[in-house]
Amino acid sequence: MSHSPKRPLTLRDVSEACGVSEMTVSRVLRKRGDVSETTRSRVLAAAKELGYVPNQIAGSLASQRVNLVAVIIPSLSNMVFPEVLNGINSALENTPLQPVVGVTDYLPEKEERVLYEMLSWRPSGVIIAGLEHSDAARAMLQSAGIPVVEIMDVDGRPVDAMVGISHRRAGREMARAILKEGYEHIGFMGTKMPLDHRARKRFEGFTEGLAKAGIEIEDRAFYSGGSALAKGREMTQTMLERSPDLDFLYYSNDMIGAGGLLYLLDQGIDIPGQIGLAGFNGVELLQGLPRQLATMDACRVEIGAHAAQIILNATSDEPDPEIAQQVTLTPTISFGDTLQRYRKR
Amino acid sequence: MSHSPKRPLTLRDVSEACGVSEMTVSRVLRKRGDVSETTRSRVLAAAKELGYVPNQIAGSLASQRVNLVAVIIPSLSNMVFPEVLNGINSALENTPLQPVVGVTDYLPEKEERVLYEMLSWRPSGVIIAGLEHSDAARAMLQSAGIPVVEIMDVDGRPVDAMVGISHRRAGREMARAILKEGYEHIGFMGTKMPLDHRARKRFEGFTEGLAKAGIEIEDRAFYSGGSALAKGREMTQTMLERSPDLDFLYYSNDMIGAGGLLYLLDQGIDIPGQIGLAGFNGVELLQGLPRQLATMDACRVEIGAHAAQIILNATSDEPDPEIAQQVTLTPTISFGDTLQRYRKR
DNA sequence: CTGAAAGCGCTAACAT
DNA sequence: ATGTTAGCGCTTTCAG
16 A cells, blocks of 8 residues: 655666766666776666666667567467467577567457557567468558567468468378378367367368378367366267267367376277377376377477567667578477377387 | 568657647547547548557656556466466456566566566556565565555565465365374475475475374475476375375375376275375366366466456556455365265265 | 647767 | 767647
8 A cells, every 4th residue: 555656766866866967877777888887886876775777668769679579379378378488588588678478369359459559569579379360460560660470370471470380281290190000080179269270270281181091080079168178078978979980089289188088098998099099289298197198299489489589680780681581390299109009008 | 571661650640641730639549538529530540541559658658657567477387377367367458457477487586687677667566476575676666656466475474465365374274174084194295496485385384284283294205397297196106105104195286286196096096095185276177187186276366356456446546445455365175086085976 | 629838768869 | 988969759738
């Protein structure tokens, strides 16, 4: 209740406290070398004594430079995005740039609002998930006059730079791996999210991959909300009751895959002999399951780090024009214990 | 590579485009009512046509008002914090305020740096995890002249407001519940994080609760890094080999608890008959496990929502002085399937 | 309802 | 090495 009503300190206060011009105080505080050691220490002492915290609002306005990078992602509840953030964070750790996060909940209108909000702070760059944006959002990105990196997906045309994996290809590769192991009766489970374009592309790539071998998905189910692990259990049970002939289940994310795995183990079903399983994402969680679920690593941390590098380069004094603006990372498939049928442990 | 080099648009550009003074344009864009409908629509049309995005840097400097709330948390990798953020986000959803997140990695020096960075943007309020801060950080919080809410913990003295649970009490209550069920040989597993004060307080409360009944922890282990689920497995195995007489395992978080649970089920051990288990946090994940791990809900979303309300109130034109500045939430214990020994399913 | 003037706190660009 | 001047793009305040 008692936040001190004192007017925040200004450069002037420090200046007066140490008898040095505002300009010189400013120089010291910005660590510019051209100040004598004597005044430097005097200024620093006064600033610390007073507890002065510079006002970046004024500083940014005057210098026409903002050390902020807008990061726009769909959600924080899916561990994928915090991991991307960690990649961005560490790449930006010892630079002047600072990430600021906005969350869209997978809603295009909210993405538009959040983007507008962030751009109104005139950040030095934008990192935004996905390649699908409303026309208005795309227009804002284009005319912002700052570097823009679209991340996580490369199946589409970016506004500027892009770093990600091909989800379509990820789906195809998984289909190929599954077929190669001799599975033929395949079920799919995923989230009911028409706006999750990456999940959609994986699914499309997957069916495409199967189609090449003349195979079709035999059953599918979609969920929304709730604990993914629990949903994985339920859906798996339901699907197998409905389609007992399935010999492989492909899950659009590792959490429901893990739920399915736990359920099948409970049932005493032979994995991967009777039924094979695979998920997507390579979440750390899987390490602790009784069996390792087959999955595909989405390169989350690298994507974040790389995107941050692109912004860093673009905002540096002499940008290296050689730096790739379109980066396609290759997800590695881990077979774990649930996909290689004929090489059982 | 082609972010347009165009100078960002200013109010003046819009003003010229529609033949209305900058001042009036500004009024329209800030949705102040005192503008005629005619000019209003003319201005809006011009702004949209040009793709004008206001400059909040200049706006905030001029108005001495910043619609930002600094949120400072230790980590994004532990789902607890994203959940708190969700609580904050939704409480701030339809208000002018916007959260900005900073991450400290549980390091006091980094907390200090992050806080300094955030305060330099002159936010309208601060929400910060924990009650333990360096002297410098506390000084900054005190002299910032803005509302400060310390969250997640109430065992200590806040700078200003506080919202959380008592981790010490949570530990004690769990001890009580365990003893009540007749368990007597108790092991503890947790993270090796001297700087995680909340985990430490839970542990202290726990030993205290046991001590009241003349009981001591018989074995303990701490881990750091790696997949919590996998660590839970390993540690549980190691501990039971070392101390085969244990009849209860208390885990400082649900993830390692879940790992332990999976391990014990693999081993065919009777839970909760032979060995009882409990974790902490009430993570959604648990819903999908073969057995429900006993746990305690840390009220994450509520904490975030409540903290945001306090900031909202404090920054509103007429703050309600009645609004509680110290809020202690009560975690509810869920017994699940792993704690009630004599009431087996 | 609309406009003109002043200035928010800082830094770029020049002095000295 | 230090100081001076003039704004950055907006909003506040006060006049019409």
